[in-house]
Amino acid sequence: MRDDFADVARRLLREGGYSMKAAARATNYDPAFLSRVLNGKQRPSFALAKALDDLLGTGGALTDTLLNPDDDSRVSRSAENPSRLDAGTVDALAGVLAAYRRLDDTAQPTSLVPATLVQMKEVTRMLRGARGPHRDRLAEVASEFIQFGGWMLAQDRQDAKAVRLLNDGVELADEIRNGTLAAQALNFKGYLARQQGRPEGVARWYAAAAFTPGAHPAQRLGDMLQAAAGLAELGERDDALRLVENAERLSDAAAALPPPDTAYWLTPEFNRLNMGLANLGLARYADAADHIAAGLAGLPDELRNAPWTWEHRDALKRALAAR
Numbered sequence: 136m137r138d139d140f141a142d143v144a145r146r147l148l149r150e151g152g153y154s155m156k157a158a159a160r161a162t163n164y165d166p167a168f169l170s171r172v173l174n175g176k177q178r179p180s181f182a183l184a185k186a187l188d189d190l191l192g193t194g195g196a197l198t199d200t201l202l203n204p205d206d207d208s209r210v211s212r213s214a215e216n217p218s219r220l221d222a223g224t225v226d227a228l229a230g231v232l233a234a235y236r237r238l239d240d241t242a243q244p245t246s247l248v249p250a251t252l253v254q255m256k257e258v259t260r261m262l263r264g265a266r267g268p269h270r271d272r273l274a275e276v277a278s279e280f281i282q283f284g285g286w287m288l289a290q291d292r293q294d295a296k297a298v299r300l301l302n303d304g305v306e307l308a309d310e311i312r313n314g315t316l317a318a319q320a321l322n323f324k325g326y327l328a329r330q331q332g333r334p335e336g337v338a339r340w341y342a343a344a345a346f347t348p349g350a351h352p353a354q355r356l357g358d359m360l361q362a363a364a365g366l367a368e369l370g371e372r373d374d375a376l377r378l379v380e381n382a383e384r385l386s387d388a389a390a391a392l393p394p395p396d397t398a399y400w401l402t403p404e405f406n407r408l409n410m411g412l413a414n415l416g417l418a419r420y421a422d423a424a425d426h427i428a429a430g431l432a433g434l435p436d437e438l439r440n441a442p443w444t445w446e447h448r449d450a451l452k453r454a455l456a457a458r
Contacts, residue, residue: 314349
C-alpha cells in the first residue's frame with residue numbers, strides 16, 4: 136500500500152499548491168528523501184506522514200492510510216492466500232477504508248479516486264478467495280469499499296462507472312444481508328441523480344434507500360426527506376408532504392441511536408440539511424434557509440469545508456434569494 140500512499144500524498148500536495156521542494160522545506164525533510172517516498176521508491180515513515188498531515192490539514196487521515204509493519208505483513212499474507220484470512224487483516228483493511236473516508240472530508244475527489252480504486256480492487260480480489268469465519272466481515276468491508284469508490288466517482292462525475300460500482304455494492308450488501316450498507320449505496324445513487332438534474336431518479340433511489348430492510352432510522356429519515364425533494368420538484372406535492380411527515384416521525388428514534396458506521400455523518404444536525412432540501416423543493420424558502428444554515432453550522436469542524444457541502448451552500452443561496 137506504499138504506492139497508494141505516495142499517489143495520494145503527491146496529489147494532495149499538488150492540490151494544496153506545494154511543489155516537492157516547498158513541501159520538503161515546510162516539513163523539514165530532505166527533498167531527495169521526500170522525492171523517493173512520493174515516487175514509491177522508499178517506505179514512508181509515520182513521522183513523515185504526520186508531518187504531511189499537519190501541512191495539509193488532513194487531521195491524521197493520511198497517516199492512518201499506512202499500515203504498521205505487523206499489519207502490512209498480515210495483509211500481504213492474506214492477499215497471497217485469501218483462504219487463510221484472519222480477523223487482523225479485516226481490521227487493518229477496515230482501518231484503511233476509514234482513513235480514506237476521512238480524507239474525503241477534506242480533499243478533492245480527483246486526488247483520491249485512483250488510490251481508492253486500487254485499494255477497492257485489492258480488497259474485492261481478496262474476497263473472491265476468502266473462506267472461513269471472517270469472510271462475511273471482509274464482505275462488509277468490500278461492499279463499503281465498492282460503494283465508497285462509486286461515491287468518489289459520482290463526485291468526480293464519472294457517472295457510468297459510479298453506477299456500476301454502486302450496483303455492485305448493493306448486490307454484495309444484499310448477499311450478506313446488511314441493510315445499512317445496501318441503503319447507503321442506494322443513497323449514493325440518489326445523490327448522483329441529483330447531480331444529473333434527474334428528479335425522477337432522486338425520488339426513486341432515495342425512496343428505495345429509505346424503505347430498504349435493515350436501514351438505520353437516521354438513514355430512513357434523511358432518505359425520505361431527499362426523496363420528498365425529488366417528488367416536490369416533479370410536482371407531486373402531496374406525496375412529498377407525506378414523506379416529510381413520515382420522516383419527522385422518525386426524528387426521535389434516529390436521535391436516540393448513534394449513526395451507523397457506514398454513515399457516521401448522519402447526526403440530527405446533518406439531517407437538517409436534508410430537511411432544508413425538502414423544504415426547498417416544496418418552495419418553503421424561509422424554512423429551507425433556516426434548516427440548511429443550521430445544518431451547516433452544526434457540522435463538526437472537520438466536515439465544515441468538505442467538498443460535498445458545496446451543493447448545500449448553493450442550495451442555501453437559492454433559498455435565500457427566493458425567500
